[in-house]
Amino acid sequence: MSFSAFPQASLSHTLAPLGWDDAWAAEFTPYAEQGLVPGRVVRVDRGQCDVLTADGIVRADTAFVTPHDPLRVICTGDWAAVETAGNPRYVKAYLPRRTAFVRSTSSQRSEGQILAANVDHAIIAVSLAVELDLGRIERFLALAWESGAQPLIVLTKADLVPDPVTLGHLVQDVETTAPGVQVLTVSSHTGEGTDVLGAIVADGTSVLLGVSGAGKSTLANALLGTDVMEVQATRDVDGKGRHTTTTRNLLVLPGGGVLIDTPGLRGVGLFDAEAGVGQVFSEIEDYAAQCRFHDCAHEAEPGCAVLAALESGDLPERRLESYRKLLRENQRIVAKTDARLRSEIRRDWRLKSAEGRANYSAKRGNRV
Numbered sequence: 001m002s003f004s005a006f007p008q009a010s011l012s013h014t015l016a017p018l019g020w021d022d023a024w025a026a027e028f029t030p031y032a033e034q035g036l037v038p039g040r041v042v043r044v045d046r047g048q049c050d051v052l053t054a055d056g057i058v059r060a061d062t063a064f065v066t067p068h069d070p071l072r073v074i075c076t077g078d079w080a081a082v083e084t085a086g087n088p089r090y091v092k093a094y095l096p097r098r099t100a101f102v103r104s105t106s107s108q109r110s111e112g113q114i115l116a117a118n119v120d121h122a123i124i125a126v127s128l129a130v131e132l133d134l135g136r137i138e139r140f141l142a143l144a145w146e147s148g149a150q151p152l153i154v155l156t157k158a159d160l161v162p163d164p165v166t167l168g169h170l171v172q173d174v175e176t177t178a179p180g181v182q183v184l185t186v187s188s189h190t191g192e193g194t195d196v197l198g199a200i201v202a203d204g205t206s207v208l209l210g211v212s213g214a215g216k217s218t219l220a221n222a223l224l225g226t227d228v229m230e231v232q233a234t235r236d237v238d239g240k241g242r243h244t245t246t247t248r249n250l251l252v253l254p255g256g257g258v259l260i261d262t263p264g265l266r267g268v269g270l271f272d273a274e275a276g277v278g279q280v281f282s283e284i285e286d287y288a289a290q291c292r293f294h295d296c297a298h299e300a301e302p303g304c305a306v307l308a309a310l311e312s313g314d315l316p317e318r319r320l321e322s323y324r325k326l327l328r329e330n331q332r333i334v335a336k337t338d339a340r341l342r343s344e345i346r347r348d349w350r351l352k353s354a355e356g357r358a359n360y361s362a363k364r365g366n367r368v
């Protein structure tokens with residue numbers, strides 16, 4: 001199928017519910033000129049991905065968009081340029097990401113793993129059925145801020161906390177842990193708060209984050225309502241029958257907006273998220289700006305505004321400890337990553353110099 005089958009106007013019309021806008025269209029122009037078709041990546045698995053195009057789901061090979069650097073591997077939420085002629089179909093490129101949600105895979109290997117791209121709202125689901133783990137919320141928040149998306153905390157299963165005073169305290173605890181972040185309480189069972197959340201997610205792309213059991217799937221179903229528009233239900237253009245998949249990743253919501261569902265994340269390791277950590281603890285950074293010494297370590301320095309806030313009780317000790325812990329963790333990851341990058345650069349350099357030598361010999365008519 002050639003690209004000319006999609007006039008620009010109708011293309012925009014069909015892709016708009018997926019988040020397509022004039023800026024994406026402008027960036028796509030060179031690909032359109034090559035006859036490539038735009039679509040949003042719904043899921044990626046084992047060398048292939050599902051791309052939702054104006055003409056439905058296209059299964060395409062990801063060989064061209066799976067580089068060595070794991071952060072540049074195509075992922076859910078990317079806008080792909082698909083070559084639809086030929087078998088297999090290929091994703092030839094994807095558009096530069098506006099935001100990217102990255103975590104480190106494990107503390108041993110310190111590789112970044114990209115979870116979702118082009119996300120506007122990072123919704124952190126936290127269950128009210130278990131004791132609040134503020135440290136974990138801070139960790140999720142750091143990743144969310146670092147991604148470039150706007151974080152939002154959703155306290156789920158509010159029906160399990162019937163006492164409004166208790167609920168108020170819990171919300172307050174979370175609010176002081178999350179400066180600049182909206183905190184919502186919802187119950188998928190009673191429907192409380194889901195309309196407010198629905199209005200937020202109706203605009204742009206949202207990703208649902210949280211540990212297993214936080215209530216993400218239930219919440220996703222509540223947002224989907226009865227009018228389920230699962231991407232799997234989209235017309236099959238391959239003509240090979242609809243492939244069954246166990247996970248759904250990117251959903252178009254009936255009330256507008258796109259929702260990316262992630263599996264329960266047991267551990268979210270930070271990955272080069274210093275700015276994100278700073279945003280989570282913005283009040284500490286504000287105090288630090290008032291310390292007498294600009295390189296104050298807030299340990300025992302005279303004129304330290306952070307220690308003064310600790311002393312006065314304005315800054316909870318838990319908060320400062322958590323801040324330090326996350327910064328330390330981040331520094332460890334960054335140090336390891338730099339070492340890895342450095343060795344990669346060295347390897348590239350060796351390859352290039354070998355190539356250079358080969359070219360030089362070839363020019364001189366020598367055998368390599």
Ligand SMILES: Nc1nc2c(ncn2[C@@H]2O[C@H](COP(=O)(O)OP(=O)(O)OP(=O)(O)O)[C@@H](O)[C@H]2O)c(=O)[nH]1
Nearest residue numbers: 157187188189211212213214215216217218263264
């Ligand atoms: N009381 C109450 N229970 C809820 C609510 N939402 C979810 N649950 C229950 O919480 C449990 C976990 O919910 P899920 O939606 O599966 O949690 P999840 O975050 O998707 O978990 P993973 O799929 O493992 O990541 C289920 O037993 C739900 O029935 C709620 O609003 N109120």
Ligand SMILES: [Zn+2]
Nearest residue numbers: 291296298304
């Ligand atoms: Zn200080």
